[in-house]
Amino acid sequence: MIRSLPSGKTYRYGYLLYVSFFYLFLFSPLLITCVLAFNDSNFPGLPWEGFTLDWFFADEQYRTGVFHDDRNLSALWVSLQTAIAVSLLSLILGTMAAFLFEQERFPFKQPLFFLSLTPLVIPGVILGISILLASNTAGLYFEEHWGIDIEILRPSFWLVVLGQMSFISTFVMLVVSARLKKFDPALEEAALNLGATRPEVIRLITIPYLKPALIGAGSVAFLMSFENFNTTLFLIGSDTTLPVSLYLQVRDGSTPLINAIAFILIVSTSLLALINLLASQRHKDE
Amino acid sequence: MSEYDLEVENLVRDFAAFRAVDHVNFKVEKGSFFSILGPSGCGKTTLLRMIAGFLEPNAGDIRIRNESVLGVPPNLRPVNLIFQHLSLFPMMDVKENISFGLKRRKIPQSTIDKQVDSILERVGLPEYGQKKINQLSGGQKQRVAIARALVLEPSILLLDEPLGALDLKLREQMKIELKKLQQQVGTTFVYITHDQSEALVMSDQVAVMDKGAFEQIDTPKNLYAHPKTGFVANFIGENNSFDATVSSSDPFRVKINSDMEFNARAMTGLSTGAECQLYIRPESIVINPLQNEPMNKFSVTVKNVLFDGANTKLLATIGDTGQEIMAALPQDKRFDHIQPGERLNVGVYDDACTCF
Amino acid sequence: MPYAGRLTLYFFLTPVLLWLFLLIVIPHIDLFVISMQVENDDGDMVWSLLNYQAFFEEKIYWMTFVRTALYAILTTLLTFIITFPVAFYITKVLSIKYSGFFTILLLVPFWVSELVRIYGWMILLRESGVFNHFLLQLGLIDVPIEMLYNDISMVMGLVYTSMLFMVVPLISSLEGLDDSLIEAAYDLGASKPVIFAKIVIPYILPGITSGSIVVFMLTLGNYLTPNLMGGKNSLWFTEQIYNEFIASFNWNQGAAFGFLLLVLSTFIIWLGLKLTRQNLSRALS
Numbered sequence A: 001m002i003r004s005l006p007s008g009k010t011y012r013y014g015y016l017l018y019v020s021f022f023y024l025f026l027f028s029p030l031l032i033t034c035v036l037a038f039n040d041s042n043f044p045g046l047p048w049e050g051f052t053l054d055w056f057f058a059d060e061q062y063r064t065g066v067f068h069d070d071r072n073l074s075a076l077w078v079s080l081q082t083a084i085a086v087s088l089l090s091l092i093l094g095t096m097a098a099f100l101f102e103q104e105r106f107p108f109k110q111p112l113f114f115l116s117l118t119p120l121v122i123p124g125v126i127l128g129i130s131i132l133l134a135s136n137t138a139g140l141y142f143e144e145h146w147g148i149d150i151e152i153l154r155p156s157f158w159l160v161v162l163g164q165m166s167f168i169s170t171f172v173m174l175v176v177s178a179r180l181k182k183f184d185p186a187l188e189e190a191a192l193n194l195g196a197t198r199p200e201v202i203r204l205i206t207i208p209y210l211k212p213a214l215i216g217a218g219s220v221a222f223l224m225s226f227e228n229f230n231t232t233l234f235l236i237g238s239d240t241t242l243p244v245s246l247y248l249q250v251r252d253g254s255t256p257l258i259n260a261i262a263f264i265l266i267v268s269t270s271l272l273a274l275i276n277l278l279a280s281q282r283h284k285d286e
Numbered sequence B: 001m002s003e004y005d006l007e008v009e010n011l012v013r014d015f016a017a018f019r020a021v022d023h024v025n026f027k028v029e030k031g032s033f034f035s036i037l038g039p040s041g042c043g044k045t046t047l048l049r050m051i052a053g054f055l056e057p058n059a060g061d062i063r064i065r066n067e068s069v070l071g072v073p074p075n076l077r078p079v080n081l082i083f084q085h086l087s088l089f090p091m092m093d094v095k096e097n098i099s100f101g102l103k104r105r106k107i108p109q110s111t112i113d114k115q116v117d118s119i120l121e122r123v124g125l126p127e128y129g130q131k132k133i134n135q136l137s138g139g140q141k142q143r144v145a146i147a148r149a150l151v152l153e154p155s156i157l158l159l160d161e162p163l164g165a166l167d168l169k170l171r172e173q174m175k176i177e178l179k180k181l182q183q184q185v186g187t188t189f190v191y192i193t194h195d196q197s198e199a200l201v202m203s204d205q206v207a208v209m210d211k212g213a214f215e216q217i218d219t220p221k222n223l224y225a226h227p228k229t230g231f232v233a234n235f236i237g238e239n240n241s242f243d244a245t246v247s248s249s250d251p252f253r254v255k256i257n258s259d260m261e262f263n264a265r266a267m268t269g270l271s272t273g274a275e276c277q278l279y280i281r282p283e284s285i286v287i288n289p290l291q292n293e294p295m296n297k298f299s300v301t302v303k304n305v306l307f308d309g310a311n312t313k314l315l316a317t318i319g320d321t322g323q324e325i326m327a328a329l330p331q332d333k334r335f336d337h338i339q340p341g342e343r344l345n346v347g348v349y350d351d352a353c354t355c356f
Numbered sequence C: 001m002p003y004a005g006r007l008t009l010y011f012f013l014t015p016v017l018l019w020l021f022l023l024i025v026i027p028h029i030d031l032f033v034i035s036m037q038v039e040n041d042d043g044d045m046v047w048s049l050l051n052y053q054a055f056f057e058e059k060i061y062w063m064t065f066v067r068t069a070l071y072a073i074l075t076t077l078l079t080f081i082i083t084f085p086v087a088f089y090i091t092k093v094l095s096i097k098y099s100g101f102f103t104i105l106l107l108v109p110f111w112v113s114e115l116v117r118i119y120g121w122m123i124l125l126r127e128s129g130v131f132n133h134f135l136l137q138l139g140l141i142d143v144p145i146e147m148l149y150n151d152i153s154m155v156m157g158l159v160y161t162s163m164l165f166m167v168v169p170l171i172s173s174l175e176g177l178d179d180s181l182i183e184a185a186y187d188l189g190a191s192k193p194v195i196f197a198k199i200v201i202p203y204i205l206p207g208i209t210s211g212s213i214v215v216f217m218l219t220l221g222n223y224l225t226p227n228l229m230g231g232k233n234s235l236w237f238t239e240q241i242y243n244e245f246i247a248s249f250n251w252n253q254g255a256a257f258g259f260l261l262l263v264l265s266t267f268i269i270w271l272g273l274k275l276t277r278q279n280l281s282r283a284l285s
Helices: A009-036 A070-103 A109-121 A124-146 A157-181 A185-193 A198-227 A230-235 A242-251 A256-283 B044-052 B094-104 B109-122 B138-150 B168-185 B196-202 B220-225 B230-235 C006-035 C050-057 C059-093 C096-111 C114-125 C130-138 C151-176 C179-187 C192-220 C224-229 C237-247 C251-275 C280-284
Strands: B004-015 B018-029 B033-037 B059-064 B079-082 B156-160 B188-193 B205-210 B213-218 B240-249 B252-256 B260-263 B275-280 B296-306 B313-318 B324-328 B343-348 B353-355 C037-039 C045-047
Touching: A009 A256, A009 C059, A009 C096, A009 C114, A009 C151, A070 A109, A070 A157, A070 A198, A070 A242, A070 C006, A109 A157, A109 C006, A109 C192, A109 C251, A109 C280, A124 A157, A124 A230, A124 C006, A124 C237, A124 C251, A157 A198, A157 A230, A157 C006, A185 A198, A185 B079, A198 A242, A198 A256, A230 A242, A230 C237, A242 A256, A242 C114, A242 C224, A256 C096, A256 C114, B004 B044, B004 B188, B018 B033, B018 B044, B018 B188, B018 B205, B018 B213, B033 B044, B033 B196, B044 B079, B044 B156, B044 B188, B079 B138, B094 B109, B094 B138, B109 B138, B109 B168, B138 B156, B138 B168, B168 B196, B188 B196, B196 B220, B205 B220, B205 B230, B213 B220, B213 B230, B230 B240, B230 B275, B252 B275, B252 B353, B260 B296, B296 B324, C006 C037, C006 C251, C037 C251, C050 C059, C050 C251, C059 C096, C059 C151, C059 C192, C059 C237, C059 C251, C096 C151, C114 C130, C114 C151, C114 C224, C151 C192, C151 C224, C179 C192, C192 C251, C224 C237, C237 C251
Parallel strands: B033 B188, B033 B205, B079 B156, B156 B188
Antiparallel strands: B004 B018, B004 B059, B205 B213, B240 B252, B240 B275, B252 B260, B275 B353, B296 B313, B296 B343, B313 B324, C037 C045
16 A cells, blocks of 8 residues: 555555556657667668667768758757747746735736636647737738838747747746745845845845746746747747757658757756756755 | 933834734833733734834834934844744855845955854854754754844844744753843843743843733833732733732722632722732742741642642632632642642732732 | 835736736637638628638538547546556655655656657657567567557557646645555555545545646647647647648638637636636646
């Protein structure tokens, strides 16, 4: 049953077997993807033809490694820029929302809070199309009535940023709120009592206190943006992001080049995940 | 030049319809240890927060070293506060916590280092500068919090029940340490607590507060020996209280249970026939008094011995009335034979019977 | 704080209002408005219910809609059934020494892009994939089998994709369940099924609700998994939306589909919250 209670052998081993299978199920697609990134074959599958780094570094006619593949490299660059912009902006907006709902009192607070949660339960596709439609409507309106063409309202880098921000901010807000809830306001009073001014209190006490939550929310926001497909699909202009570019390649047949990109993504996101988890573990007792 | 570090005049604070602090007046002498003692919800925290500047009063004045501080924000008042839960900054180490206030004053780092070292020395925590807050014990945190406030050399140090979170043994020890520390640094302490023993042990003056108003301001000894109101008599130390009627005013005598008469002391003007409360402290009751000793004598029936070491009490009923009374039972072997059901003669001196 | 005046309130309120109204409220109103319009012969937009009429008259549309809803519910159920024993094992059975490590291990794969994970399954399952290679090598089959592009592979992919969002709330609510409650029930003579039914499940119901809501919503709105792992005939409703927007360029029709999907997801989430007596803010935080 649980650690402290006795249980039968069959139950114990059966349970262990199930959990082991689960972990196998969890990791097998990732492991196989990584392994096949190093297979010396033109096709991502078995048999094993020997070890190669071609899919990373080659620059030949039939084998182009990741680091020479302009299409994917530029998509990666677009994704990185998007993710940086989205995570910074969402971090600011989400934190402000957390302060608003945790520390301020104003009329219609509850309905507004409810509204701020909805982006998490609206399917990403719908956020994508509704922002596309609204920006298009607004763009047409400005063009017809004032004859001005507003770049940002057409599918473009910044529209993607806005679209992703719309729901990633909610996520940031929830993470920061959770930490802010545990904040003892007496700490701020103590700082005031010791002679600090309001801005100093925020800079020296509140922000350092929120730091673990800000780092955690920021890195998850970065990944959510970097990997987003559903919302992005409808809002991109000519610059495709990496997930969209990969999707088009996977749909039209695959080469081990995709495994190589996947390998890089798996390794880097796992590292980021581990760093983030360790950091949050370290801050748990504060 | 006034002798007082803090003067509070006719201070009033309302929360909606509720009056939390009701026309409070007091003065705190320079370098003294002043306590405000009262049950929770009596308004003492509100009073303290007004002095610290976290709340503005609705009426009245607060003067620190002769200057009114009304409208002065908390970060500019020459008072520092030891918070109930100490509120040490968890993201900083001991030294950063203590130097926090000095840094706000733009004092050069070398001076700060010196001051931090010397205050750590003074509170008995040298070499603790680099420690993280969560590595400290309860008592050490206490001392860091005091060091953090004292290093700023405030005119007044306010303490908001800082011992409440400690366990009993440590609390006893910190009480003595706090008193010693205060005498050593000579800073005026204003201490609020609901624990009478803390207030009595440490303070030069204690104000007893109830329902937003001060009942009595006096030395600990006077509060105990000469309470001015029934609330104080009840709140300070333990007391037996009886409904009584004044049977004569000179000499002052009261009657309880319609037939028992006591010689007593009237604390307020009470005339013959008035209803009043008679208070008798358990420790003023003498068991088996000498025959010729002039005191109120009566017999009781033992119901129970409530053993509690030095605080052991006797629960008894007066005569045959069923009226309960508590008496202290000294643990000096003399009364070890007492059993429930036994009848005992007891006595109490006239001036240990107080009436309100 | 007594010093935080109106200014601070407006400082925080303004960006939040801009966000919620410009990016959420107005776009969704516009979505509805556009779904109620069609282009007439002169190329002008006129009010009409034709887009919704098309949905109900065209069997393929509403069949896909119903199919998507049912499969999303099925996926949510399966995700719970598969992940609950694992969450329970990690929090209550496994020695405390390892439970932290295995929790982290559980989370790591989900940080990786959904597309990469789906791609991994594709190279495992397809006709020329790794499984078929092993089965052929072992002599279990003579001809490769196509294991991809059917409803089973699609549901498996959907479950795989959304497991994290179930397992995290389950683990955190199980962590809050005091072992002594289970011990007390055991001590009072309850059997395992009774302990689960009467103690464990009721206690973690808020966790189940929030996990289910997120899994359901993500599955309903998923595009990649059904598109890449499902069969050619196994249409998913998001694919219909995509077709109208990108392929047919009929935005009015697409908006109507989008609005219907929004209504469906809102309704099911509302129903889930009602049935478990939860509210949205509790379920999400």
